[in-house]
Amino acid sequence: MSNNPQQKTPDRIPTRGENFSEWYIETIRKADMADYTVVKGCMVIKPYGYGLWENIQAGLDKRIKATGHENAYFPLLVPESLLLKEAEHVEGFAPECAWVTHGGGSPLEERLAIRPTSEAIICSIYANWVRSYRDLPILINQWANVMRWEKRTRLFLRTSEFLWQEGHTVHRTHEEAREEVLRMLEVYREFLENELAIPAVPGRKSDAEKFAGASETYTVEALMQDGWALQAGTSHDLGQHFAKGFGIKFLDEDNTEKYAWQTSWGVSTRLIGGTIMTHGDDKGLRLPPRVAPVQVVVIPIFKAGLEGALKEKLGQIAKDLRAQDVRVREDFRDNQRPGFKFTEWELKGVPVRIEMGPRDMENNTVAIVRRDTGAKEIVPVDAIVETVKRLLVEIQAAMLAAAKAFRDENTRRPANYEEFKTLLDEKRGFLLCPWDGTAESENAIKNETKATLRCIPFDGGEAQPGDVDIYTGRPAVARALFARNY
RNA sequence: CGGGGUGUAGCGCAGUUGGCUAGCGCGCACGCUUCGGGAGCGUGAGGUCCCGGGUUCAAGUCCCGGCACCCCGACCA
Numbered sequence: 001m002s003n004n005p006q007q008k009t010p011d012r013i014p015t016r017g018e019n020f021s022e023w024y025i026e027t028i029r030k031a032d033m034a035d036y037t038v039v040k041g042c043m044v045i046k047p048y049g050y051g052l053w054e055n056i057q058a059g060l061d062k063r064i065k066a067t068g069h070e071n072a073y074f075p076l077l078v079p080e081s082l083l084l085k086e087a088e089h090v091e092g093f094a095p096e097c098a099w100v101t102h103g104g105g106s107p108l109e110e111r112l113a114i115r116p117t118s119e120a121i122i123c124s125i126y127a128n129w130v131r132s133y134r135d136l137p138i139l140i141n142q143w144a145n146v147m148r149w150e151k152r153t154r155l156f157l158r159t160s161e162f163l164w165q166e167g168h169t170v171h172r173t174h175e176e177a178r179e180e181v182l183r184m185l186e187v188y189r190e191f192l193e194n195e196l197a198i199p200a201v202p203g204r205k206s207d208a209e210k211f212a213g214a215s216e217t218y219t220v221e222a223l224m225q226d227g228w229a230l231q232a233g234t235s236h237d238l239g240q241h242f243a244k245g246f247g248i249k250f251l252d253e254d255n256t257e258k259y260a261w262q263t264s265w266g267v268s269t270r271l272i273g274g275t276i277m278t279h280g281d282d283k284g285l286r287l288p289p290r291v292a293p294v295q296v297v298v299i300p301i302f303k304a305g306l307e308g309a310l311k312e313k314l315g316q317i318a319k320d321l322r323a324q325d326v327r328v329r330e331d332f333r334d335n336q337r338p339g340f341k342f343t344e345w346e347l348k349g350v351p352v353r354i355e356m357g358p359r360d361m362e363n364n365t366v367a368i369v370r371r372d373t374g375a376k377e378i379v380p381v382d383a384i385v386e387t388v389k390r391l392l393v394e395i396q397a398a399m400l401a402a403a404k405a406f407r408d409e410n411t412r413r414p415a416n417y418e419e420f421k422t423l424l425d426e427k428r429g430f431l432l433c434p435w436d437g438t439a440e441s442e443n444a445i446k447n448e449t450k451a452t453l454r455c456i457p458f459d460g461g462e463a464q465p466g467d468v469d470i471y472t473g474r475p476a477v478a479r480a481l482f483a484r485n486y
Numbered sequence: 487c488g489g490g491g492u493g494u495a496g497c498g499c500a501g502u503u504g505g506c507u508a509g510c511g512c513g514c515a516c517g518c519u520u521c522g523g524g525a526g527c528g529u530g531a532g533g534u535c536c537c538g539g540g541u542u543c544a545a546g547u548c549c550c551g552g553c554a555c556c557c558c559g560a561c562c563a
Binding site: 095150152300337343358360 | 525
């Protein structure tokens with residue numbers, strides 16, 4: 001629906017400045033990552049988007065296993081009676097549940113929720129598994145789809161069905177559970193930083209923003225290029241709430257029966273949206289090399305009579321790179337011109353492009369172009385592997401550095417509420433300010449400015465002497481990060 | 487679930503006070519010439535005009551009802 005049909009050229013994406021949200025959607029679709037389907041909020045994750053997800057999965061799965069967890073799989077359907085066992089939990093999730101009411105043509109005796117998250121089903125099973133303190137801890141993760149009936153959906157950021165991993169652990173003591181919660185939050189933070197080049201801020205959620213049924217929720221909050229915050233991952237201290245609701249009890253060493261302590265933690269395909277909004281530019285995606293489905297694309301510049309020789313030469317280069325575990329795509333299509341291919345692969349965010357044409361053939365060189373800066377260098381063929389490997393590392397580091405700089409520049413400390421509102425309207429970004437710890441203050445700010453309390457950061461979240469709440473003026477108990485959020 | 491907008495070829499759109507065989511650009515197929523930053527020419531394929539009813543000699547166009555999607559708000563990983 002263009003309001004300016006005369007000037008809108010097909011197949012080009014809007015700039016981020018013109019309309020960030022349109023830029024986001026168009027980039028995803030033009031880069032061929034995802035598509036809409038007939039069911040509202042249910043998207044197809046196309047191979048290129050799924051390839052990114054697979055790389056995210058691989059990197060995270062490795063870390064989850066390295067911290068002692070195993071994968072398992074629990075059922076999709078949750079009997080309503082199980083969902084009802086934890087009061088706050090059901091209150092939080094019931095409104096967005098999809099229900100199965102019929103099976104094989106007959107009404108079911110009890111309707112079944114399609115899991116919006118798996119605490120209920122998993123806790124009901126854990127209750128059977130736990131008898132003794134010797135059965136603990138239980139350290140299980142699952143990769144699954146979940147469904148939440150969202151009123152307003154958006155590719156990758158908020159879809160009715162989405163993919164995620166959810167860790168569900170059971171512990172003997174609260175201390176052990178708390179360590180687990182913080183350990184996994186740190187896994188997320190480190191993963192985001194080192195794989196996705198997203199510098200997220202770890203911290204604790206306020207009571208109002210907690211997971212339904214948790215004692216405490218911890219989060220890693222990222223800042224998108226439009227100044228809106230994105231909750232990138234959460235880790236919950238579930239206390240004994242679910243253990244009590246589902247009867248997860250064990251006989252401890254001292255021969256007394258005790259309720260277990262639990263955690264859960266997850267990240268979702270939303271990370272794909274976060275990666276796009278952190279790094280993309282007006283040419284399209286920019287994918288961090290470590291997770292890019294294609295790290296290097298090789299493109300021949302054909303000249304009559306040289307097609308075969310160019311393909312052979314580039315094929316060998318691709319092979320040499322693959323031998324070093326570089327993910328390479330050869331674009332040998334003869335129905336597209338080089339310029340078209342350059343644009344297309346830039347749109348798809350491939351970190352490095354290698355071009356070879358007649359001139360290079362003659363000189364035994366290639367042109368290597370990096371996606372993040374556009375810088376081009378001519379490199380002798382026998383230096384390609386080394387150059388590419390160096391560039392992939394450099395690009396990853398440069399992307400993280402740029403994202404960090406952006407986050408830091410856009411984290412501000414308003415001196416008073418007036419400045420808070422002005423900064424929010426004019427600059428957006430993170431606003432770090434003293435908070436009195438009450439929902440009253442938090443809600444008032446939310447209602448008046450649409451900024452929510454994203455977290456009390458681990459680093460910088462302590463109240464300083466003399467700090468007073470940015471809204472109420474009462475003595476502050478912490479410094480909290482506020483932002484408008486996705 | 488409230489406010490606004492839009493539904494015409496795969497995509498982006500035009501279509502006059504109701505009128506003839508529903509158009510244009512891009513893309514797609516085929517052919518030739520091309521290829522170092524979105525190629526040119528030629529030929530061609532492609533349509534339940536969102537759905538259902540109504541008015542009319544005649545509906546993409548007017549009327550009524552429905553549906554879907556998008557944008558803006560309230561709820562959320």
